[in-house]
Amino acid sequence: MSLTDSSAAEIAKTASMASRLLATLPGAARNDALSALHEAIANSRVEILEANSRDVAAAERAVEAGVLNGSVLKRLDLSRPGKFEDMLQGILSVKDLDDPVGIVTMRTLLDDDLTLEKVSCPIGVLLIIFEARPEVIANIAALSIKSGNAAILKGGKESTESFITISKVISKAIASTRVPKGSIQLVETREAVSSLLAQDSHIDLVIPRGSKELVRFVQDNTKIPVLGHADGLCSAYIHADADLDMAVQVIVDSKTNYPAACNSLETLLVHEDVLQTVFPAVAEALFAKGVALRCDPPSKEALASRVVDAQRSLISEAVACDYKTEFLDLVLAVKTIPSDNQSEKSLDAAIVHINNHSSKHTDIIITKSASAAEHFMNSVDSAGVFWNASTRFADGMRYGFGTEVGISTNKIHSRGPVGLDGLTIYKYKIRGQGQKAGDYSETGCGKRYKHKALPL
Amino acid sequence: MSLTDSSAAEIAKTASMASRLLATLPGAARNDALSALHEAIANSRVEILEANSRDVAAAERAVEAGVLNGSVLKRLDLSRPGKFEDMLQGILSVKDLDDPVGIVTMRTLLDDDLTLEKVSCPIGVLLIIFEARPEVIANIAALSIKSGNAAILKGGKESTESFITISKVISKAIASTRVPKGSIQLVETREAVSSLLAQDSHIDLVIPRGSKELVRFVQDNTKIPVLGHADGLCSAYIHADADLDMAVQVIVDSKTNYPAACNSLETLLVHEDVLQTVFPAVAEALFAKGVALRCDPPSKEALASRVVDAQRSLISEAVACDYKTEFLDLVLAVKTIPSDNQSEKSLDAAIVHINNHSSKHTDIIITKSASAAEHFMNSVDSAGVFWNASTRFADGMRYGFGTEVGISTNKIHSRGPVGLDGLTIYKYKIRGQGQKAGDYSETGCGKRYKHKALPL
Incomplete structure (x- = not known):
């Protein structure tokens, strides 16, 4: 599949529209989607392992030909004991985490009948690029849905067959829930990533997980904020x-x-x-x-x-x-x-x-x-x-975060191991009764703000 | 003054080194520097107003010649009733705010004698570009020192004379305190800004305050994260x-x-x-x-x-x-x-x-x-x-934040009106007794993490 810039724009726009609806869903609806995801992947075990075995076979040939590192092969193989179960359990573990959305972290009485609230909300649209580990697809889809963010996912090319099959299962599962279908989209080529990195008006955060070359490429080729690390020295x-x-x-x-x-x-x-x-x-x-x-x-x-x-x-x-x-x-x-x-x-x-x-x-x-x-x-x-x-x-x-989106060496937003809350931001809500700002003044004869902290 | 890229690197490096020492100073030392700043500006009133009158005279000529908007003139004039006092009071107001540094927001017992702490700290080095309002120099210097960040400041060119004079007063005042001198540096030309925007290894955040053209220029010409807004629609x-x-x-x-x-x-x-x-x-x-x-x-x-x-x-x-x-x-x-x-x-x-x-x-x-x-x-x-x-x-x-660094339309880090806490990030501290991570496992026979929340 070759992705033109116009289809990248389409994918990004679809994600953006889905993110707005997703952001309004209650935690229970997002959790329901995770249950559906879990069930669908459990029920598609044979199909997924078959696709995975094709990836593994191709990787084995590449290792034999000396063009692929053996460690990739090991990570690729979903049929290793316990690996499929871990993937399934991972979805349930994410589901069980506290809802990071809708947490009120500040509440202030500005004046009578005029309250200010600072409340956590999803960031919007994430572009997540990760290594050739098929189980990560399910984990990242779960994290995105749990945090109310739409996500565009790109996995390592050695896992393409597993990736396509799991992605179809995920899409079908989500379609049966209140989570909009465009919330999780998957792209298959590295060119797609390049085009998507230009979509800074629709994509809010890029999370590259993988080689430091990949992280540097992303950092050097986008205006979208990048969360992650190139080096761990x-x-x-x-x-x-x-x-x-x-x-x-x-x-x-x-x-x-x-x-x-x-x-x-x-x-x-x-x-x-x-x-x-x-x-x-x-x-x-x-x-x-x-x-x-x-x-x-x-x-x-x-x-x-x-x-x-x-x-x-x-x-x-x-x-x-x-x-x-x-x-x-x-x-x-x-x-x-x-x-x-x-x-x-x-x-x-x-x-x-x-x-x-x-x-x-x-x-x-x-x-x-x-x-x-x-x-x-x-x-x-x-x-x-x-x-x-x-x-x-x-x-x-x-650290006890239950999960990790990545480790960030950024100096703003999120630093160190990033848990679910690193995928949220906040908005300020004011609820009033028709108040005008022009009636208030800090000095002189206008009304004064009360600025009284209210219980959370 | 024309700034070469090498002197931009020098300025950025100086700020970076100052920021590391500044980050370790207790709140009292940062507050002492604000007191010194306040006193020095109060004592240099005549000198500052003289410099400002030269800016005002030049601006009046520019307005008469039709090359400058009259509103700039009004903002420029520090001799208007109450304006100098407001500038002085602004420094004391910032001093009186709660210290945003060193706040422990999470404390977890990982295991016996192994505790994890999430604690707020300065971001590092800020590059702040602002309009031709002389009093903003003092305000922003105060905000930077209070939050433990080194800052490189650039004011609007119509305020150059006021800016140079106030900056000398600030530098001299800081030199008498524990705050390192390189914590506040001032640059005078727009070319300086262009060179500084390339210093992404030393500068951690750019805050452009001013025209939307300026904000867009900054956004389009740096890899450093930018906090602010181009539009308020x-x-x-x-x-x-x-x-x-x-x-x-x-x-x-x-x-x-x-x-x-x-x-x-x-x-x-x-x-x-x-x-x-x-x-x-x-x-x-x-x-x-x-x-x-x-x-x-x-x-x-x-x-x-x-x-x-x-x-x-x-x-x-x-x-x-x-x-x-x-x-x-x-x-x-x-x-x-x-x-x-x-x-x-x-x-x-x-x-x-x-x-x-x-x-x-x-x-x-x-x-x-x-x-x-x-x-x-x-x-x-x-x-x-x-x-x-x-x-x-x-x-x-x-909103009751006491002050405002700017208003952000970003989707990460800080959103809406940004107070002092928007100039901080956090680090994770672990205090142990020689523990090895290899001794622990989530499954099997290793030691288990306690992950017990401790009181803050």
């Missing part, structure tokens, strides 16, 4: 007073629990004073997990006399760009923070390094000092700032 | 059951209280059933204030037999683009909403017109029906949706 700083065992377990977990994740550790900063004590223990534990270290001269020197021959191949000299690299692999850049008579200065040096190099995702400090930790958390300009805890906790499920 | 819908007196007073206030404001009424939709009753009374009251009506055929027809000769010149036939025009003047476009057996259908037609034509700023309905009003307020996709109240209430002071 997370750093840890081991302060002069760090507990050895704590440093070992937090750093090892941050680096090795899932190296390909955006919340994995990429840079380790070590205070000079613990270069001979804490650092070798951390390095030893990382070596045991197969992690290669890119060290600056002092940290390399600290390991020189300790490592056995087998570990030597895991140590190399760091170059400047290593501190700007998201390895997404068992590789870690190490940098020494010079000791100073005033320990605050070393702390500040670590903070400056992080603020200048990290991607504002998640950065952590290992220290016994509460004041050092608080200073670090207030000064590091990142979505997540942790004290004595693994970077890997930066995740919507782990 | 506000509409009112008079429903079939509207109270006559209420309609008259709300519509007249909305249109005539301050026609040049973004929250003034530009389009009036009238239900066919009240074309011969409510509408003529509204029109009569508008004519008395000198408002010209651009009517569709039915509304024009409704007035034909009633108007006296003197009013005829105030009625003309509407063309399609009138319903897309922000007149900012004593002109109002009028459109009839056809009667339907089902009154919901007429209501929906009005809603569709508004969603397709308005600028998502503020739209109102006049009706006795609570259900019609609620449907209207839920369906109209605008920052402000009012029932039986003037569009002119859409204002930060009137």
Whole structure:
């Protein structure tokens, strides 16, 4: 399917019209649609798995031909034990979350019979681009409907067959509910995405999930706000007073629990004073997990006399760009923070390094000092700032949000793991009895505003 | 002063570094800087007014030469009674507002000794471009410091002399406080703005206040998020059951209280059933204030037999683009909403017109029906949706925010009048005792998260 700009405009306009009706539906109607979605997907299991098996077969051939990474194949396969059930359960989990729409967060009596209300509402139309994971289609459709947003979805091309089949099931299921059919639309080509990125008068937010190249492409080619992150360059700083065992377990977990994740550790900063004590223990534990270290001269020197021959191949000299690299692999850049008579200065040096190099995702400090930790958390300009805890906790499920739309390194709207409320905004409602603004004045003889907070 | 791209980068970088220190200062230190600012401006009254008189003299010549609008002159003059005092009082008012930084809005026990906190923090670096109103410099500097954001300011060129003088006073005052000097920087040329708009790695938010041409220019020429509005195309819908007196007073206030404001009424939709009753009374009251009506055929027809000769010149036939025009003047476009057996259908037609034509700023309905009003307020996709109240209430002071950074028609982050909290975002802090994420699992044998909400 090749999508012209005019059909992109049509899709975007359809979504926009659907979003207006969807925004007025009560939570129960949106939940009913999620029930229908769940039932339809459960009933179409055979059909969906058949389509998925065609994707898997094509991917297997591509892996054999060496043109596709094996990890894609693994993620693609919906027939793996528990995966289909997880997809179904995911829809019900979203349904069970609190309704993010219609929450009154402020209520003010402006004057007698004149009240102001700030109430959460859907953003409108989302364009969501995601990887070749078929179950994500159902999850994202559920999130969009739950939050009252219309969505235009584009999945990774390796999942095309699964995607088309699931999308037909979703469309048919929605058609039987009060949720307008145009609320979930699916496009199949990357060209479609390019055309849709120009539809800034109809699409309110783009959420690209996938490769950093994709995210950058989206950021560079649209006026629509983009929620997400291109990089997850997370750093840890081991302060002069760090507990050895704590440093070992937090750093090892941050680096090795899932190296390909955006919340994995990429840079380790070590205070000079613990270069001979804490650092070798951390390095030893990382070596045991197969992690290669890119060290600056002092940290390399600290390991020189300790490592056995087998570990030597895991140590190399760091170059400047290593501190700007998201390895997404068992590789870690190490940098020494010079000791100073005033320990605050070393702390500040670590903070400056992080603020200048990290991607504002998640950065952590290992220290016994509460004041050092608080200073670090207030000064590091990142979505997540942790004290004595693994970077890997930066995740919507782990935060207790129930779900996660993505992780944002933006500085406005939503930051860090984005839950359902990140898909809402608010509007102001005033209910009056014919009042004129011209009757009021802050000074002089006009009526005065009461500005009295009312209970929510 | 001509600003090269490299000096723009320098300014942006300086702001970014200042913002990091500023973000860590306690509220008391930021308030101390506001006191210093207030005192310094009060003490420099003569010097500031002298500089301002040079701006005023130049503007008077420009007005005489016919190259400048007289309204600019009026806004420019700081020596008008009460204006200097208002500027000083404005700084103290901002100082007295609640600190928007450091507010904990969520606290969750993830597990024993592992707590998650969501806490408000400054956005970082703001680029604020505003009109030729000298007192706004002091106000915006105060807002930025209060919210912990570094700001780069550019005022309208007619206020250049006042601007330079006030900026020197501000810089000197700040230098005596804990707020870093680079927190407030001022640039003088429009070229500077163009170069700064490219500094998306250092500047986090642009707030253009001024002509819609300026706002559009900014929106079209930067990757930095833009907060504000180009248009304020506000509409009112008079429903079939509207109270006559209420309609008259709300519509007249909305249109005539301050026609040049973004929250003034530009389009009036009238239900066919009240074309011969409510509408003529509204029109009569508008004519008395000198408002010209651009009517569709039915509304024009409704007035034909009633108007006296003197009013005829105030009625003309509407063309399609009138319903897309922000007149900012004593002109109002009028459109009839056809009667339907089902009154919901007429209501929906009005809603569709508004969603397709308005600028998502503020739209109102006049009706006795609570259900019609609620449907209207839920369906109209605008920052402000009012029932039986003037569009002119859409204002930060009137909403009780104490101040207003601007009015946003964005769909994310901040919508409607933006108070101090619109200049903040949040970060997530985790305080742990060395926990590893790998120890936890949602299923199976790992540790479980407690996800218990803690008191704020």
